Amino acid sequence: MASHGIRDRVAIVGMGCTRFAEHWDKSADDLLRDAASAALADAGTSRQDIDAYWLGTAQSGMSGIMLAKALGLEGKPVSRVENYCATGSEALRQAAYAVASGAYDSAMAIGVEKVKDSGYQGLNAFPIPTDGTNRTLTAAAMFSMVAPAYARKYGVPMDEMKRVLARIASKNHANGARNPRAQFRREMSVDQICAMPSVAGDLSVFDCAGVADGAAAAIVVRAEDAHRYTDKPLYIKALSLVAGNGSGLTDPEYDYTTFPEIVACAQDAYAQAGVTDPRSQIAMAEVHDCFTPTELVLMEDLGFSERGEAWREIEAGAFDIDGVLPVNPDGGLKSFGHPIGASGLRMMFEVWLQMRGEAPDDRRISTWPERQLALTHNLGGYPGEMVSFVSILGSSLG
Amino acid sequence: MRYRFTMRGIISWGTYLPFRRLDRTTIASVAGSGGGKGTRTVASYDEDTTTLGVEAARVALRDCPDAHPLSLWFATTEPAYLDKTNATAIHAALRLDSGVPAYDALGSIRSTLGALRAALDSSSTSLVVTADRRGSLPGSPDESAGGDGASSVLIGDDASDAPVLAEIVAWESLTEEFLDRWRTPGDLRSRQWEERFGETRYTDLGARAIAALLSTTGLAIDAIDYLIVVGPHDRANSAVAKKSGVASDRVVDTFGTNVGNTGAAAPLLVLASVLERALPGQRILLLVLADGADAVLVRTTPAISQHKPSRAVSVQIAAGAPVAYGKYLAWRGLLPVEPPRRPEPARPSSSAAARNTEWKFGFVGSEDEDGVVHLPPADGEWSMRPMSEVLGTIVTFTIDRLAYSQSPPVVFAVVDFDGGGRLPVELTDVDPEDVAIGGRVEMTFRKLFTADGIHNYFWKARPVRGNGVEG
Numbered sequence: 078m079a080s081h082g083i084r085d086r087v088a089i090v091g092m093g094c095t096r097f098a099e100h101w102d103k104s105a106d107d108l109l110r111d112a113a114s115a116a117l118a119d120a121g122t123s124r125q126d127i128d129a130y131w132l133g134t135a136q137s138g139m140s141g142i143m144l145a146k147a148l149g150l151e152g153k154p155v156s157r158v159e160n161y162c163a164t165g166s167e168a169l170r171q172a173a174y175a176v177a178s179g180a181y182d183s184a185m186a187i188g189v190e191k192v193k194d195s196g197y198q199g200l201n202a203f204p205i206p207t208d209g210t211n212r213t214l215t216a217a218a219m220f221s222m223v224a225p226a227y228a229r230k231y232g233v234p235m236d237e238m239k240r241v242l243a244r245i246a247s248k249n250h251a252n253g254a255r256n257p258r259a260q261f262r263r264e265m266s267v268d269q270i271c272a273m274p275s276v277a278g279d280l281s282v283f284d285c286a287g288v289a290d291g292a293a294a295a296i297v298v299r300a301e302d303a304h305r306y307t308d309k310p311l312y313i314k315a316l317s318l319v320a321g322n323g324s325g326l327t328d329p330e331y332d333y334t335t336f337p338e339i340v341a342c343a344q345d346a347y348a349q350a351g352v353t354d355p356r357s358q359i360a361m362a363e364v365h366d367c368f369t370p371t372e373l374v375l376m377e378d379l380g381f382s383e384r385g386e387a388w389r390e391i392e393a394g395a396f397d398i399d400g401v402l403p404v405n406p407d408g409g410l411k412s413f414g415h416p417i418g419a420s421g422l423r424m425m426f427e428v429w430l431q432m433r434g435e436a437p438d439d440r441r442i443s444t445w446p447e448r449q450l451a452l453t454h455n456l457g458g459y460p461g462e463m464v465s466f467v468s469i470l471g472s473s474l475g
Numbered sequence: 476m477r478y479r480f481t482m483r484g485i486i487s488w489g490t491y492l493p494f495r496r497l498d499r500t501t502i503a504s505v506a507g508s509g510g511g512k513g514t515r516t517v518a519s520y521d522e523d524t525t526t527l528g529v530e531a532a533r534v535a536l537r538d539c540p541d542a543h544p545l546s547l548w549f550a551t552t553e554p555a556y557l558d559k560t561n562a563t564a565i566h567a568a569l570r571l572d573s574g575v576p577a578y579d580a581l582g583s584i585r586s587t588l589g590a591l592r593a594a595l596d597s598s599s600t601s602l603v604v605t606a607d608r609r610g611s612l613p614g615s616p617d618e619s620a621g622g623d624g625a626s627s628v629l630i631g632d633d634a635s636d637a638p639v640l641a642e643i644v645a646w647e648s649l650t651e652e653f654l655d656r657w658r659t660p661g662d663l664r665s666r667q668w669e670e671r672f673g674e675t676r677y678t679d680l681g682a683r684a685i686a687a688l689l690s691t692t693g694l695a696i697d698a699i700d701y702l703i704v705v706g707p708h709d710r711a712n713s714a715v716a717k718k719s720g721v722a723s724d725r726v727v728d729t730f731g732t733n734v735g736n737t738g739a740a741a742p743l744l745v746l747a748s749v750l751e752r753a754l755p756g757q758r759i760l761l762l763v764l765a766d767g768a769d770a771v772l773v774r775t776t777p778a779i780s781q782h783k784p785s786r787a788v789s790v791q792i793a794a795g796a797p798v799a800y801g802k803y804l805a806w807r808g809l810l811p812v813e814p815p816r817r818p819e820p821a822r823p824s825s826s827a828a829a830r831n832t833e834w835k836f837g838f839v840g841s842e843d844e845d846g847v848v849h850l851p852p853a854d855g856e857w858s859m860r861p862m863s864e865v866l867g868t869i870v871t872f873t874i875d876r877l878a879y880s881q882s883p884p885v886v887f888a889v890v891d892f893d894g895g896g897r898l899p900v901e902l903t904d905v906d907p908e909d910v911a912i913g914g915r916v917e918m919t920f921r922k923l924f925t926a927d928g929i930h931n932y933f934w935k936a937r938p939v940r941g942n943g944v945e946g
Contacts, residue, residue: 199877201818208831209823209923209931210851212899214887218875222889225912226871278873327850329897333871333889461899 080317082349083177085474087313089295090306091120094426096258097291097414105137105191105292106147112292112419113148113187120296120306124148127296128181130155133168133188134418136203144187159418161457162367163318164188165293166421166466170316173297182302187294188423190416199288200417212326216367217285219459221278223370226333231385239279241388242369243270246283246411248397249366253408255440260287260414284369289414293422295429300474309433311425314450314469315349317342325461333460339378342465343454347380350469352450355380356402359469360448361431363424365456366409376404379454379467403442406431421466424453432472449473483595484642484773486542487629488747488784489534491527491606492734492791493518494904494937495798499619505800506614515735517798518608518623520806520882521903521921523930524551525561527740528606529568529920531625534786535602536569537864541636542629544602547577548590550739553608554581555922555930557660564932565604567836568920570861584707585765587739588648591628595643600631607738611664613809620709622735626743638778641750641759643771647687649680650767656707663809665707674711677764681715684768688760692772696720700757701749703727705741706764715764733792746773748788755780794940796906806882817879822926838863838918838934840896848896860896862918866939867892869914874907881924890916890936904937915939 093115095108103111109132117123130153132144141155160167165188172184195201199215228238247267253259265283273281296306303310319342325331343355352358364379366372376387381402382395390396396404407413407427410420428451430436445451455466495517502510518527528549536542547569549562562577571577580586580593587605594601609621633639655673658665667673681704689696702721704712709731716726729736729745737744742763749759759773804810833839834851841852842860850862872888886902888910902910903921916936923931 195818197816197818199817204821206821206824206827208827208835210831210835210933212887213820213878213901213923214873214875214885214899215877217877218873218885218887221873221875222871275874276876278875326899327897329870329891329895331897 080345080349082315083173084314084349085312086177086300087173087297088300088303088310089313089425089429089470090298090303090310091116091122091296092294092426092429093119094258094293094423095291097260097287097289097416097423099193100290101193103290105134105189108191108290108292109144109147109187109189112189112294113185116185116294116296122183122296122306124150127183127185129153129172129175129184131168131171131184131186132157133159133164133186133421134190135159135161135164137189137191137418160464162365162415162417163421163455163457163464163466164418165423166453166455166468167318169295169297169422169425170318170466173313173316176297176299183296183298185294185296186422187292188418188421189292190418191290192288192416193290215277216459217277217280220368220370221280223333223374223460224279227370227373230332230334231388233388235279238388239271240267241373241391242284243267244391245366245369245372246270249405249409249411252398252406252440253412255437256408256413259408259412260289261412280368286367286410287412287414289416291414291416291419291423293419293426295422295425309472311429311432312471312474314471315346315467317346317349317467318464319345320464321458321462323462331461335374336378336456336460336463336465338463338465339375339454339456342467343379346467346469350450352469355452358448359402359450359452360444361403361406361428361442362452362454363407363409363427364404364454366405366411367415367456372404372409375454379452398440398442403444406436406440406442421453421455424455425468425470428453428470432470446472482633482639482642484630484639485628485750486600486631486637486639487535487539488743488750489531489536489538489627489786490744490747490788490791491530491534491625492516492788492795493522493527493623494795495519496795497798497800497803501800502614502619509614509616509619511619513732514795515619516622516624516795517803517806519903521923521935523555523922524553524606524608525555525564526920526922526932527608527623527625528604528627529565531606531627532565532569532602532604533863535627535629538782538785539629539637542600542631544571544629545575545599546594546597546601547571547575548580548593548601548603549577550580550586550590550605551607552582552584552586552739554579562604564836567832570833570837570839583766584739585763585767587742588763588765588769592646594630600629603628603630603743605740605743607740609736609738610807613804615664617665620731620736622730622737624734624737624740624744626740626747628743639776640779640782641773641775644774645688645692645772647684647691647770648767649684651676651680670710673708674714677706677708677711677768678714678718680768681711681762681764682718684762684770685719685760688770688772698758699725699760701725701727701753701759702762703729703745703749703759704762704764705729705745707736707738708764709736711764715762730792744788750775750779751784751787751789753779802882815879815883817877820879820924820926822929823931833859835933837861846895848892848894850896850898862892862896863934865892865894865918867916867936869910869912869916870897871912872902872910886910888916888936901935902937903935909938
């Protein structure tokens with residue numbers, strides 16, 4: 078048993094990302110073409126020069142044919158992958174491993190979701206035939222149980238807790254306001270967010286990810302070939318995935334203040350990348366802030382904060398864009414929006430901009446280039462039953 | 476025709492009244508007519524006659540743990556399904572062996588007597604389950620007078636570990652074809668002929684049935700300690716009781732003011748309430764006026780003094796909480812309200828449900844070699860762990876205003892069961908502001924939703940409310 082990783086063997090050499098929005102006038106195919114074209118142009122290559130494709134979409138299409146049709150590919154291997162809300166990351170993981178194996182010289186990972194064609198607000202899972210006894214709660218309600226559990230465990234008064242969560246949303250809104258690709262570009266104060274009515278537990282819609290259409294793509298090649306495409310490749314240091322077995326839902330020991338799948342996944346990723354102190358070594362992190370309590374717990378599960386301390390650090394601004402470790406400088410799921418299949422690649426797109434010095438001035442992190450590593454974290458599922466993905470990316474080899 | 480059963484009778488009983496109560500004085504201001512004094516019971520949006528029946532039958536079995544019914548009869552006027560047997564879902568929820576037959580007796584209030592008679596005529600222990608949801612169009616007398624509830628009796632021969640508590644001493648039955656009340660399948664309301672016609676016929680039938688019973692038993696009317704007269708025609712019931720010769724203080728209140736007429740469930744519901752206060756050796760005359768007259772003489776035995784019902788009718792009557800008339804109408808499908816703007820749930824898979832009957836209907840988990848309880852049951856050679864009677868404690872909870880529900884919001888809790896096992900599960904019969912961490916809950920059999928005509932039955936949790944289960 079081992080998780081060796083593929084540190085420094087594969088590099089990202091081009092990326093594209095559409096605006097995430099209610100794209101009433103664009104189809105999933107349109108979004109795929111937009112993201113793919115941008116990534117190909119970025120890498121200075123063409124679709125026929127890419128050897129293999131991985132398409133991530135949770136429920137906007139099925140099979141590789143969706144992408145082959147949209148891009149007009151001929152005779153190419155195209156796989157469609159799905160792993161809940163970590164679907165976009167999963168596409169990148171498959172493409173990177175395929176290149177690392179030597180099977181292909183280049184591959185594209187592309188993710189898309191067309192959520193706004195369902196006719197309903199929010200995300201609605203495709204119904205799988207069951208015995209009818211499965212839980213029918215929304216994701217918002219499942220994650221809402223984290224906030225009171227955390228508050229109780231660490232003695233945070235609930236009104237203080239509400240302000241901490243609003244602080245997370247406010248920070249992500251401030252970052253998103255400076256991002257032309259983000260769905261929501263309006264700053265929101267803590268007081269404004271606290272005044273919103275609850276929809277699930279104590280969470281309001283401002284504690285929830287934006288629901289948007291969008292697509293994002295990355296082109297990966299062997300690290301030694303990277304400079305044929307770009308002067309500033311992004312090297313893959315670690316890719317880790319953990320799928321939980323759902324035992325947390327029925328385990329009386331589980332207390333809803335941590336996500337064990339994420340702890341295990343982060344440890345694996347840090348080991349692959351040789352990271353020993355993430356808080357000081359990592360320049361920025363894009364994390365899966367599907368709901369504000371999720372980002373709170375992630376700060377501890379990813380090792381950015383000590384247990385029980387993240388709420389204080391959030392209030393102190395530790396994870397603001399000018400903080401000790403900027404988190405979600407692009408606005409996160411909260412304000413960038415969450416087209417499921419695209420989100421994992423969207424996170425990497427922000428790393429692509431920031432770690433190559435290409436993010437706009439008004440939201441550029443100051444921790445780079447002193448620190449050369451970035452982290453993306455993408456999850457799917459619920460407390461007690463989730464898949465977790467962590468990547469470490471670096472702007473230099475070694 | 477006369478039946479005499481030697482020490483065969485009721486060895487246990489159980490009743491169930493739904494939690495919600497409709498204040499009849501609130502009806503007329505909305506419907507323009509109808510209403511009246513007092514309250515009636517209202518089945519929740521997630522209850523139908525099958526789930527009501529399960530709840531009553533669970534109590535009957537709980538209170539006589541050594542008895543094992545070898546047949547099951549289910550009577551109701553409002554079956555959840557036609558063509559398909561409803562008693563089989565009750566059978567599954569009670570986890571009876573597949574060799575125990577389960578039959579429906581459907582459509583009329585009189586079906587209850589047929590089911591009871593089949594149980595008495597049987598040579599083995601038999602479970603009779605009756606349930607009804609009574610109502611009609613808004614503003615109607617039936618809406619106001621009706622009630623929802625369930626009752627169940629376990630019939631058997633006297634045995635040391637399951638003694639007869641009330642012997643069925645005699646039964647006189649008169650059958651007569653005349654049209655007093657009728658409903659064609661699918662109609663929302665019953666229709667009734669001029670009230671005086673039915674009253675006249677039933678008054679005559681009731682008097683004849685009582686006379687026949689006294690004649691065959693050789694008893695005088697003053698030997699009757701309790702007279703119960705129930706049936707669809709409330710005026711006839713009162714008239715027969717008044718003319719019976721039984722002293723008015725021995726005529727049993729049939730819960731018109733606080734429950735309502737529970738139709739097919741009423742005979743055994745009211746009988747159960749009398750058994751819960753009767754002394755040994757007392758005679759109860761149960762007279763049911765429905766398409767004839769059935770006079771059943773019941774006599775309590777010395778064993779009844781040792782019997783402690785776990786959920787008395789009186790306790791359930793006192794435990795209710797109000798439901799607004801508008802919500803009642805919406806639950807009944809009589810007031811189309813804006814549905815949640817969410818996709819409706821998909822129908823459950825019949826074949827998947829059939830693979831998981833023990834879990835879905837019986838609420839049976841598993842226990843591994845280390846004693847860890849798994850909900851739902853884990854695969855493997857581990858032993859089954861029935862959980863429907865186990866109480867639990869709320870670890871954490873949330874209110875979901877986004878999830879699809881027939882009656883939003885969804886109240887959802889993570890429940891840890893006594894002795895092990897955890898399940899995130901929906902709560903019912905509760906207002907969001909009344910939920911608290913540490914609250915005690917019991918399991919209740921419910922209908923999660925109906926899709927494509929399929930009733931999706933499963934279990935929910937509800938607060939324990941001084942019903943004696945916790946001791």
